[in-house]
Amino acid sequence: MNERDSEIIYSLMIHKGYIPVKLYEDADVIIFNTCAVRRHAEDRVWGKLNELKGLKAKKARLVSGFMPTDVADRGVIIGLVGCMGKAYGKEVFKRLPHVDFVCGPSNIYDIPVLVEKASSGRRNVCSIARGSRSLDREKCSKGFARSLYLYREDNVSSFVNISYGCNNFCSYCIVPYVRGREVSRPREAIIEEVKYLVDKGIKEVTFLGQNVNSYKFPDRGSAAGKNDFVRLLEAVNNVSGLERIRFMTSHPKDANTGLFKAIAGLDKVCEHLHLPLQSGSDRILRLMNRGYTSGRYLKLIDDMRMIAPGCAITTDIIVGFPSESEEDFEHTRDIIDRIGFDSAFIFKYSPRPFTKSLEMDDDVPMQVKRRRNQDLLDLQAKKARENNARFIGNIENALGISPAKRPPDSSGDVSDCYIKARTRKNHQIVCKADRSLIGRVFDVKITGVQGNTLIGDMV
Ligand code: SAH
Ligand code: SF4
Numbered sequence: 206m207n208e209r210d211s212e213i214i215y216s217l218m219i220h221k222g223y224i225p226v227k228l229y230e231d232a233d234v235i236i237f238n239t240c241a242v243r244r245h246a247e248d249r250v251w252g253k254l255n256e257l258k259g260l261k262a263k264k265a266r267l268v269s270g271f272m273p274t275d276v277a278d279r280g281v282i283i284g285l286v287g288c289m290g291k292a293y294g295k296e297v298f299k300r301l302p303h304v305d306f307v308c309g310p311s312n313i314y315d316i317p318v319l320v321e322k323a324s325s326g327r328r329n330v331c332s333i334a335r336g337s338r339s340l341d342r343e344k345c346s347k348g349f350a351r352s353l354y355l356y357r358e359d360n361v362s363s364f365v366n367i368s369y370g371c372n373n374f375c376s377y378c379i380v381p382y383v384r385g386r387e388v389s390r391p392r393e394a395i396i397e398e399v400k401y402l403v404d405k406g407i408k409e410v411t412f413l414g415q416n417v418n419s420y421k422f423p424d425r426g427s428a429a430g431k432n433d434f435v436r437l438l439e440a441v442n443n444v445s446g447l448e449r450i451r452f453m454t455s456h457p458k459d460a461n462t463g464l465f466k467a468i469a470g471l472d473k474v475c476e477h478l479h480l481p482l483q484s485g486s487d488r489i490l491r492l493m494n495r496g497y498t499s500g501r502y503l504k505l506i507d508d509m510r511m512i513a514p515g516c517a518i519t520t521d522i523i524v525g526f527p528s529e530s531e532e533d534f535e536h537t538r539d540i541i542d543r544i545g546f547d548s549a550f551i552f553k554y555s556p557r558p559f560t561k562s563l564e565m566d567d568d569v570p571m572q573v574k575r576r577r578n579q580d581l582l583d584l585q586a587k588k589a590r591e592n593n594a595r596f597i598g599n600i601e602n603a604l605g606i607s608p609a610k611r612p613p614d615s616s617g618d619v620s621d622c623y624i625k626a627r628t629r630k631n632h633q634i635v636c637k638a639d640r641s642l643i644g645r646v647f648d649v650k651i652t653g654v655q656g657n658t659l660i661g662d663m664v
Contacts, residue, residue, distance in 0.1 A: 206413050207287060209364035211238045214286070214313055215356035221317045225356070229260055234282045234320055241288035241379050244555035250289060254301050257283060261303045282306070282323045286313060288383040291333045292558055298329045309333035310384050311369070354402070361606050361644045362449075362627075363407045365398055366390060367437065368414035373456065375483075376494045376561035377526065377554060380415055389414075389421045392437055399444050408644055409449040409604055409627075410441070417452045418459035432463045442471040448646050449604060449629065453479045458496035462508050469513035476513060477547075477631040480505070481521035485540035486533035489526050494561070499540060506544055517547040517630035522581060525554040525574030527565035534577050541581060545588045547630065548657070551581045593632070593654040600664060601628040603649045605642040609635045612653075612660050628659070638663040 214236060215225060226232050237254065240246045264280030284306045285297050291309030298304060305323035308316060312332040322330045357363060370385040371378075399410055414420055420434040434452075441450055450473045455464065457480055468474050480502075484490050487498045509516060522537060541549065553574040556563050603626035611623050612635050624643055626634045635658055636649045642663070649661035 206364075206366075206415075207238055207240050208358065209366060209413060210287065210310060210313055212356050212358060212364070213353050214238060214316055216353050217314065217317050218320075219355045220352045221320075229257065229281075232281060234284070236284040236286055236316070239285060239287040239289035241292045241383055241557065243552060244557070247289055250285070251300070254283070254285065254304060257281075258301075258303050282320055284308065284316070284319065284323070286310075286316065288379065291383040292379065294333050295329060295331055298331075306330035307333065354405070359606060360406055361604065362409040362411065363402050364413050365395060365402070365410045366414070367395055367412045367417060367434075367452075368420050371415035372419070373416060373458075373496070374494060374561070376492060376565075377523065377557065379557040379560055382559040384415070387415070387419060389423050389433075392422050392440065395437065396440055396444065399441055399447060403444060403446040406644060408447065408646070409451065410447065412437075412450070412452040414452075415454060416456040416459060418455050418461075418464060432461075435463050435467045438467050438471055438474055442473045447473060450474045451477060451631070455480050456496075457482070457502050457505055460505055462512060465509045465512040465516075468509075468516055475629040475631065476516040477519070477629070478509060478516055479519045479521075482537075482540060483521060483523050484526065484529070484533065485537035486529070487536075489529055489533050492528070492562075492565070493523075493526060499536060503540070503543070515630075517632070518544065519548045519631070520544075520546050520550075522549055522551045523554050524551065524577040524581060525569035527554070527562060527567055527569070529554075529569050529577075538581065538584060541584055541588065545592060546585065547592055547632070548589055549581070549585045551578055551585065553578050589657060590654075593657070593659065596632070596651045596659055597653065599651050600648050601630075601632075601634070601651060601659075601661070602646055603628055603634055603636065603661070604646050605638065605644060607643060608640055612655055612658075615660065632659050633657065634659040634661050636661040636663055 218234070223234065229235060235257065237250055239250050261281055261283065282305045283303060285304050286308040287310050290307045294307060297307045306319040308319055309332070315332045319330050319332055368387055368389040370387045371381045372387045374381050402410060417434050420437060422433050438450060455478060460480060468476060468478065482502055483493055483495055485499050490498060506518065509518065524534065556567050605624050605626045607625045609623040609625040611621065617637060621637050622640055623635055624638050624640060626636055626649065628634055634649060638647065648664050650664045651659050651661045653660040
């Protein structure tokens with residue numbers, strides 16, 4: 206979601222006439238788009254911003270020709286935006302007086318105006334008011350909506366927001382406080398955006414929402430159906446020229462067999478489900494306010510495997526939640542072992558501002574969190590190796606994404622071309638294939654595995 210927000214920020218600035226540069230030294234404006242989900246990411250942002258104090262002073266000196274007494278004299282405009290912006294607001298200026306503006310994730314459309322204000326000498330410019338991203342964007346002209354795609358990370362695959370914010374209030378999670386309550390975008394706006402992207406050559410879209418399964422057609426009010434997300438998938442499946450549809454994140458309390466049938470039955474919907482488990486202990490799941498038990502999760506996986514056999518499943522896990530015992534941890538370990546996820550993000554719990562779990566004692570010592578984290582990483586690596594080995598010899602459908610380097614122990618001619626591609630199950634694959642296949646789908650025979658990357662030849 207942050208990656209898509211960063212593309213929007215780039216696009217807004219390009220629309221205003223700015224151009225992206227690679228080095229801080231060359232920039233007139235430096236914007237940090239931040240995540241507040243875990244403490245570690247935040248600490249890195251504070252560190253990076255602190256490092257820019259010197260650059261700002263140097264640039265201000267260059268601009269004004271004298272040594273400023275106040276490093277906030279212009280030279281380079283520095284902004285902290287995104288979830289940390291919303292979480293810390295004006296406190297940022299107290300901690301780091303050389304930051305010029307702060308803005309929350311719901312206010313990123315204001316950034317060009319904030320930059321203008323800061324450039325004209327206004328101090329401590331802050332825009333964090335709205336709780337949830339306003340749908341102003343939908344009311345804007347088509348031209349404006351399109352200008353939000355002036356910058357894209359790649360020209361084959363694109364993120365598309367379908368909802369903003371979250372209503373679930375998992376006890377450890379800052380998202381509902383910084384991104385606000387859940388708001389779904391109108392179906393027409395989403396379809397129009399997908400068509401526009403397909404027109405521009407995009408072949409794959411990934412729908413983004415904190416909980417895509419609770420997507421509701423906003424125009425239907427209380428008549429909104431339980432499976433509006435599946436209806437949306439059905440509608441977008443009809444967009445001609447589009448090859449693939451992905452989505453994240455699904456929440457186990459709301460995912461159901463209707464969704465699995467859509468994965469199995471709609472030809473463009475890819476066979477990959479990201480379904481965060483968080484913990485295998487029912488006691489911890491209750492404390493996390495997740496709204497399901499490990500039994501329900503396992504039943505969902507069984508249903509999924511029955512309805513859409515071969516579908517890849519990935520997950521998120523938190524270790525060291527307050528009061529997590531060895532026994533609780535073993536339940537998580539056991540489920541990872543039983544399910545054999547294709548991949549898993551494994552995080553060490555960190556207490557976050559505003560959240561319910563902040564009131565709980567963060568009583569699992571750091572070395573225990575580290576050990577549990579490493580233990581699960583090792584187990585998951587073993588499971589992924591086993592899963593990947595099963596692909597060798599298979600023919601998989603791939604979408605060419607970008608040029609790639611020759612894999613280290615590949616056979617064949619040194620002049621062979623390689624490209625990076627993605628299977629429908631979301632595995633990265635490097636294959637011997639002509640660069641003209643970037644942006645196209647084709648079949649690949651899997652010949653090997655290197656780390657988490659499959660190696661293959663076009664067939
Ligand atoms: N909406 C998604 C993702 C939310 S944030 C979902 O419900 O799964 C991404 C992941 O960060 C979460 O799935 C969780 O595993 C992790 N996370 C969130 N808050 C955390 C915290 N306080 N400490 C450690 N990990 C956390
Ligand atoms: Fe956070 Fe839970 Fe919402 Fe995901 S579902 S964003 S973990 S509150």
